[in-house]
Amino acid sequence: MMKAKTQSNKPQIMKNIIVPLDFSVDSIKGLELAMLFAKYMAVKIQLVFVQHRRDVPSLEEEEYLQAEKKFKKLIEIYNKQLHEGSQITYIIKKGKVYQEVVGQAQAFKDSIIVASTHGASGFEELFIGSNAYRIICTTERPVITIRQLPVPQKISKIILPIDAGVETRQKVVFSSLIAQIFGSTIHVVTLSESKNKKLISRLNAYSEQVCNYLKNKDIPYVTNSLIGENSLNALLNYAEKENAELISVVNESGYSIADLIAGSFAQQVISKSPIPVLTIRAKPHTIKESFSTFGG
Numbered sequence: 001m002m003k004a005k006t007q008s009n010k011p012q013i014m015k016n017i018i019v020p021l022d023f024s025v026d027s028i029k030g031l032e033l034a035m036l037f038a039k040y041m042a043v044k045i046q047l048v049f050v051q052h053r054r055d056v057p058s059l060e061e062e063e064y065l066q067a068e069k070k071f072k073k074l075i076e077i078y079n080k081q082l083h084e085g086s087q088i089t090y091i092i093k094k095g096k097v098y099q100e101v102v103g104q105a106q107a108f109k110d111s112i113i114v115a116s117t118h119g120a121s122g123f124e125e126l127f128i129g130s131n132a133y134r135i136i137c138t139t140e141r142p143v144i145t146i147r148q149l150p151v152p153q154k155i156s157k158i159i160l161p162i163d164a165g166v167e168t169r170q171k172v173v174f175s176s177l178i179a180q181i182f183g184s185t186i187h188v189v190t191l192s193e194s195k196n197k198k199l200i201s202r203l204n205a206y207s208e209q210v211c212n213y214l215k216n217k218d219i220p221y222v223t224n225s226l227i228g229e230n231s232l233n234a235l236l237n238y239a240e241k242e243n244a245e246l247i248s249v250v251n252e253s254g255y256s257i258a259d260l261i262a263g264s265f266a267q268q269v270i271s272k273s274p275i276p277v278l279t280i281r282a283k284p285h286t287i288k289e290s291f292s293t294f295g296g
Contacts, residue, residue, distance in 0.1 A: 004074065011016050014178065014217065015043060015044060015108065015109075015110040015116050016022045016043065016044045016105075016108040016110060016111040016112075017034045017037060017038075017043050017045045017046070017111070017112055018039065018046050018101060018105040018108075018111055018112070018113045018114070018141075018209065019031050019034050019045060019046070019047050019049060019113075019114050020048050020049075020050070020097065020105050020115050020131065020135070020279060021048065021049055021113065022049065023067070024035075026118040027115075027116045027118075027124065028116075029116040029141070029146045029148075029149065029151055030031045030076065030114050030115045030116040030231075031045070031047065031114075031177060032151040033114050033144065033146050033151050033152075033276060034114040035078060035082075035107070035153065036152065036153070036154075036155070036241070037089075037181070038081070038082050038083050039081060039082075039087040039183060040083060040181050040182060041075030041083055041086075041216075042083055042084065042086050043083070043086050044086065044087050044089065044090070045061050045086070045087070045088045046088075046089050046090065046091060046104065046178055047071060047074070047088065047089070047090040047091070048090070048093065048095045048100065048101055048104050049067045049071070049091075049092050050092075050093050050094065050095060050096070050100045051063055051064065051067070051092060051093065051094045056288065057060070057199075062186070064092055064270060065296055067089075067092050068092065071092075071145065073274075074088075074255045075089075075090070076088060078220070079136050081153045082261055083296075088089045091094075091104065091222050097131040098131045098134035098135045098138060099138075101113065101115075101131070101138040101139075102141075105139055106139070106140075106141070106221055106258075106279050108279070110144045110240060111141055112141060112143065112144065112145070113141055113142070113143045113146075113231040114143075114144045114146075115132055115135065115144075115145055115146075115270055116132070116138060116145070116146055116147075117132040117133075117141065117145050117146070117147045117270060117271065118147065118148075119224055120256075122228065132145055132270075133270070134265060136251055136266075136270070136279050136281070137251065137281075139147065139285075140281055142278060142279070143173055143212075143278070143279045144246075144276055144277065144278050144279075145272070145276065145277050145279065146275075146276045146277075147270070147272075147274065147277075148274055149274060151189060152245040152275065153244075154182060154245065155178065155179075155181075155182040155184050155246050156182065156183070156184055156245060156246045157162060157182050157184060157185055157186075157187060157242055157244040157245060157246075158175055158178065158179055158185070158187065158231050158242065158244065158245070158246045158247075158248060159187045159189060159235070159242070159244045159247045159248065160172065160175055160186050160187060160188050160210065160245070160248050161189050161191045161192045161231075161235050161247070161249065162188060162189065162190065162191065162203060162207050162210060162247075163190075163191050163192065163265075164199055164202050164205070164206075164218045165245065165250075166205065167250050167252050167283075168250055169206060169209070170250050170276070170280055170282060170283060171248045171250050171280040172210055172214075172279070173250075173251075174211060174280060175248040176213070176214060176217055176219055178246070178272070178278070179219050180219065181209065182218070184219075184246075185219075185220040185221060185222060186214055186219055186220070186221045186222075187222050187224060187242060187244065188207050188210050188211055188214070188221055188222070188224075189223070189224045189225070189226055189238060190203040190204065190206070190207050190221045190223075190224075190225045190254065191226050191227075191231045191234065192193070192226075192227050192228070192231070193214075193228065193229065193230065193231055194225055194228070195228050200227065200234055200244065201229075203225075207223060211223060214268040219244070224237060227249075231265065232265065232269065232272065235247070236269070236272060236273060236274075239259050239273070240274065244275060245275055246257060246275060246278055247269060247273055247275060247276075247277045247278070248277075248278050248279070248280070249265070249266040249269050249270075249277060249279055249280070249281070250266060250279070250280050250281075250282050251266040251267070251279050251281050252264060252265075252266065252282040253262055266279055
């Protein structure tokens with residue numbers, strides 16, 4: 001099969017996509033989602049398997065050999081679908097899954113993490129031991145998660161919810177770059193369960209600022225307002241109604257065990273969304289800096 005030719009007009013927002021795998025059917029969804037990017041641009045996909053610590057060297061060696069065998073089979077299958085200039089590699093590590101995955105992403109300057117939120121090694125919904133949520137809460141890299149099938153074949157619509165927090169705009173730049181890759185339309189959606197006039201005014205101001213940014217980047221967009229409803233349900237219903245393929249959120253929670261148990265709005269979206277979710281970890285930026293988190 002012939003590989004697609006490189007399109008130089010596509011923004012190179014990432015060079016490395018880190019995909020944690022445990023070889024379960026669910027975890028393979030992360031690889032398939034990463035492949036969506038590899039069909040549109042030149043990237044290096046690195047698959048990561050983390051071995052469990054074992055007291056018996058022979059069992060550890062057997063697990064390593066089995067993982068190697070499975071990786072080689074996957075690469076043989078997916079290599080045929082790669083964009084010209086893209087490649088798939090793998091690495092087998094030992095330790096805690098989330099720490100090793102985050103560390104591997106940190107080893108590259110331009111990287112994102114793409115992962116399934118379910119799998120055989122503990123990717124469970126809103127569970128304290130979940131590797132997926134721990135990855136999101138400890139990495140500084142963008143993370144795209146997928147909860148269920150099917151994996152989208154394109155990203156034509158991106159939902160960009162805007163709330164009253166200053167950090168809400170930190171996802172705009174990276175979301176815009178993804179929109180440029182796929183030629184997506186961004187839906188700028190203001191969210192609030194309150195109809196307070198001062199709050200609504202702030203949301204409208206934020207929305208206008210975001211729309212001006214998108215307009216300057218020649219990115220098509222539409223606006224909508226979901227006010228006075230349950231924010232989570234309203235957002236997910238809107239995404240379903242619009243047949244969107246990606247929701248972009250900012251994780252504003254802390255990084256302690258208590259925060260993981262309580263769950264932020266971002267974590268609730270990740271655990272409930274039927275479509276992939278892009279999560280950007282909030283940084284203590286000023287309002288002016290909110291749009292330059294990723295160099296926009």
